[in-house]
Amino acid sequence: MKKIFFLLLFSLTLVSCKENKPKLLKYGAYENKIDALISKMTLEEKIGQTNLRGVSSRAKILPEDLKESVKNGNVGAFLNIMNLDYVDELQRLAIEESPNGIPLIFGRDVIHGFKTLFPIPLGLAATWDAQIVEKSSEIAAFEASAAGIRWTFAPMLDIARDSRWGRIAESPGEDTYLATILGEAYIKGFQGDDLSNPHRIAASAKHYIAYGAAIGGRDYNTVNLSEPLLRNVYLPPFKSAIDAGAATVMSSFNEINGIPATGNEFLLKDVLRGELQFDGFVVSDWDSVIEMIEHGFARDEKHAGELAAKAGLDMEMTSEAYENHLKELIKENKVTIEELNEFVRNILRIKFRLGLFENPYRNKKHTGNFYAEKHLKEAKKAAIESTVLLKNKNSILPISTKAKVAIIGPLANAPHEQLGTWAFDGEKEHTNTPLLAYKNANANFKFAKGLTHSRDISKKGFKKAIEIAKKSDVILFFGGEEAILSGEAHSRANIDLPGAQEELINELAKTGKPIVLVIMAGRPITITNIIEKTDAVLMAWHPGTMGGEALYEVLHGIKSPEGRLPVSWPKTAGQLPFFYNHKNTGRPADSTSFIPMEKIPIAAWQSSLGNDSHYLDAGFTPHFPFGFGLTYTSFNYSDMSISKNTIHFNEDLEVKVSIKNTGEKDGKELVQLYVQDLVGSITRPVKELKRFKHVFLKSGETKEISFKISSKDLEFVNHKIIKAAEEGTFNLWVGPNAAQGLKTSFILQK
Ligand code: BGC
Numbered sequence: 205m206k207k208i209f210f211l212l213l214f215s216l217t218l219v220s221c222k223e224n225k226p227k228l229l230k231y232g233a234y235e236n237k238i239d240a241l242i243s244k245m246t247l248e249e250k251i252g253q254t255n256l257r258g259v260s261s262r263a264k265i266l267p268e269d270l271k272e273s274v275k276n277g278n279v280g281a282f283l284n285i286m287n288l289d290y291v292d293e294l295q296r297l298a299i300e301e302s303p304n305g306i307p308l309i310f311g312r313d314v315i316h317g318f319k320t321l322f323p324i325p326l327g328l329a330a331t332w333d334a335q336i337v338e339k340s341s342e343i344a345a346f347e348a349s350a351a352g353i354r355w356t357f358a359p360m361l362d363i364a365r366d367s368r369w370g371r372i373a374e375s376p377g378e379d380t381y382l383a384t385i386l387g388e389a390y391i392k393g394f395q396g397d398d399l400s401n402p403h404r405i406a407a408s409a410k411h412y413i414a415y416g417a418a419i420g421g422r423d424y425n426t427v428n429l430s431e432p433l434l435r436n437v438y439l440p441p442f443k444s445a446i447d448a449g450a451a452t453v454m455s456s457f458n459e460i461n462g463i464p465a466t467g468n469e470f471l472l473k474d475v476l477r478g479e480l481q482f483d484g485f486v487v488s489d490w491d492s493v494i495e496m497i498e499h500g501f502a503r504d505e506k507h508a509g510e511l512a513a514k515a516g517l518d519m520e521m522t523s524e525a526y527e528n529h530l531k532e533l534i535k536e537n538k539v540t541i542e543e544l545n546e547f548v549r550n551i552l553r554i555k556f557r558l559g560l561f562e563n564p565y566r567n568k569k570h571t572g573n574f575y576a577e578k579h580l581k582e583a584k585k586a587a588i589e590s591t592v593l594l595k596n597k598n599s600i601l602p603i604s605t606k607a608k609v610a611i612i613g614p615l616a617n618a619p620h621e622q623l624g625t626w627a628f629d630g631e632k633e634h635t636n637t638p639l640l641a642y643k644n645a646n647a648n649f650k651f652a653k654g655l656t657h658s659r660d661i662s663k664k665g666f667k668k669a670i671e672i673a674k675k676s677d678v679i680l681f682f683g684g685e686e687a688i689l690s691g692e693a694h695s696r697a698n699i700d701l702p703g704a705q706e707e708l709i710n711e712l713a714k715t716g717k718p719i720v721l722v723i724m725a726g727r728p729i730t731i732t733n734i735i736e737k738t739d740a741v742l743m744a745w746h747p748g749t750m751g752g753e754a755l756y757e758v759l760h761g762i763k764s765p766e767g768r769l770p771v772s773w774p775k776t777a778g779q780l781p782f783f784y785n786h787k788n789t790g791r792p793a794d795s796t797s798f799i800p801m802e803k804i805p806i807a808a809w810q811s812s813l814g815n816d817s818h819y820l821d822a823g824f825t826p827h828f829p830f831g832f833g834l835t836y837t838s839f840n841y842s843d844m845s846i847s848k849n850t851i852h853f854n855e856d857l858e859v860k861v862s863i864k865n866t867g868e869k870d871g872k873e874l875v876q877l878y879v880q881d882l883v884g885s886i887t888r889p890v891k892e893l894k895r896f897k898h899v900f901l902k903s904g905e906t907k908e909i910s911f912k913i914s915s916k917d918l919e920f921v922n923h924k925i926i927k928a929a930e931e932g933t934f935n936l937w938v939g940p941n942a943a944q945g946l947k948t949s950f951i952l953q954k
Pocket residue numbers: 313357410489490692
């Protein structure tokens with residue numbers, strides 16, 4: 205009975221979520237060549253293609269036995285080979301000395317730039333700008349390909365709803381729609397239109413899937429989620445990357461509902477290949493095949509190899525289950541030769557698309573133009589557009605360039621730290637820090653760190669910092685987190701400013717001078733304790749190589765802060781996970797009935813007191829909502845209209861709204877459109893982002909902005925795994941963030 209139910213559910217899954225897909229995978233021009241090559245390969249060579257061998261990202265020496273393996277055709281790809289002579293030599297061995305001369309692919313984590321570093325991906329997401337994301341990955345590809353790298357382990361498309369999770373820094377934030385737009389842009393930027401262009405690199409959409417849903421934001425942790433949630437929230441960014449041509453996909457470390465992603469046949473075969481029609485190759489994450497033993501899913505290395513192979517994993521990163529056991533597994537008929545051939549086919553297809561058969565070697569004339577003027581210019585632009593202004597009391601910002609400035613804080617001159625996580629190849633000697641930018645601008649400033657690094661608890665430096673603060677017109681406090689406090693395996697339970705930063709800000713506040721807090725960090729930092737001591741707060745993320753100049757220009761109004769939050773900013777870590785597109789619940793939080801902790805009468809009778817789904821001590825709103833960001837001007841939204849009150853399926857609804865720049869400065873607004881499906885066959889989120897548009901307005905200028913949405917935008921996957929829009933009433937908002945906006949409603953009818 206159970207079996208029948210699953211079979212039914214499974215076939216329904218395939219039928220209903222397929223969405224007019226062609227029956228065959230989108231195999232391209234190389235299939236005959238691939239088959240011809242496979243027919244000549246020995247079993248050992250085939251297994252060799254599935255091996256991704258690597259050295260640590262810091263390794264300088266190439267182990268001798270790796271060369272031997274290449275000669276024998278036992279390696280398909282490498283990661284982290286950064287010595288150019290080794291790259292050349294290994295490729296030569298593969299082409300000239302291995303049995304069938306199959307080229308190697310060299311991979312690397314080129315995540316937000318190679319040498320020229322852009323803001324961390326969460327910062328790039330704060331630009332809400334696909335062009336910037338595309339450009340940054342194009343430049344990353346151009347620089348990295350000069351080092352022989354033709355494959356990056358990016359973009360990370362894991363939706364992240366918990367700022368404790370260290371890898372939120374690498375994520376596109378909490379919203380699925382924004383992540384789908386940016387996911388496509390990353391792929392276009394890395395890969396271009398033609399992967400055989402030697403200045404482009406293959407991308408890897410990672411980590412498939414739901415890695416960001418780890419319990420409590422603890423890295424690598426367990427993920428339990430329903431299939432509708434998986435499909436509605438976590439899958440669309442991967443679909444978008446695959447539709448844009450992502451060459452590879454990386455399976456994630458985590459388990460999903462008890463099955464590790466790396467051994468998950470349903471997700472790798474049925475969804476990724478069957479539904480999303482992915483025709484590149486799937487690589488495991490670092491050792492994630494053998495980690496299935498620790499997960500308690502595989503008995504031993506051989507079993508782990510078998511489970512990964514049966515699930516459809518094509519290439520194994522670093523661990524050696526395939527290398528050590530595939531031959532035996534095939535002999536025992538536990539894995540078939542057809543299955544192995546399919547892995548090899550998928551891998552060779554990407555090698556052909558990369559043009560590696562015609563052009564295997566690194567072009568020695570291609571220098572990558574590391575840190576070229578135009579690369580730095582784009583990095584600076586990205587850093588400017590990623591800064592999010594969170595507070596600006598009495599318009600203290602922008603500051604006059606003539607003001608006497610006290611530059612204080614552990615991140616004011618921290619060239620390594622401002623590059624952020626996954627910055628292996630960017631050299632700190634090239635970092636433009638805020639201090640350097642002030643020096644170069646010949647600005648009127650004094651500098652005292654106050655704290656040597658973000659975790660410093662010593663107060664030794666306070667005195668000097670307070671002295672210079674007293675003599676200044678304004679204090680610029682560059683605080684936040686060092687790069688190592690976010691990223692992989694660097695989750696935090698408390699996300700306040702670490703070390704004695706709050707204490708120093710409190711001391712500085714006693715001088716009575718205005719304080720501008722500039723935060724450089726890999727995640728939102730809870731600032732509830734000290735925000736009242738500040739006059740302005742600017743979130744700069746880890747802004748990359750050009751962060752200093754970018755911040756100088758923003759702080760002094762040469763440029764405006766243009767970023768908007770790609771994640772809700774919590775008041776306290778206790779609110780996490782927090783995301784704007786939550787469900788309503790049966791007792792939604794309500795500001796009119798909410799009784800905060802301090803107002804509860806002593807010895808109160810046990811009742812809900814009117815309290816609903818929220819915290820007594822932290823309420824139910826974030827500190828700053830998703831989509832939020834101030835500018836140096838102000839905007840007014842008015843005259844919203846919709847083309848029809850009722851639309852039919854596949855008919856467009858046009859939404860118009862007037863935006864006026866009511867401030868004295870020119871500025872750019874990010875206009876956001878959200879909808880709410882009031883009643884569904886499964887409950888629906890209170891709001892979902894569906895469109896956004898940047899609009900530049902001169903002071904006093906008004907523009908009419910229009911958006912179009914259709915029933916396609918209202919589709920979701922329900923409990924029967926049917927993807928469809930459902931008839932009914934929808935609320936619609938157009939506004940500056942997820943918590944504000946003009947509201948209307950419309951009906952969707954058959
Ligand atoms: C990370 C991946 C990364 C890989 C290779 C793993 O630990 O999870 O994101 O691409 O290492 O460096």
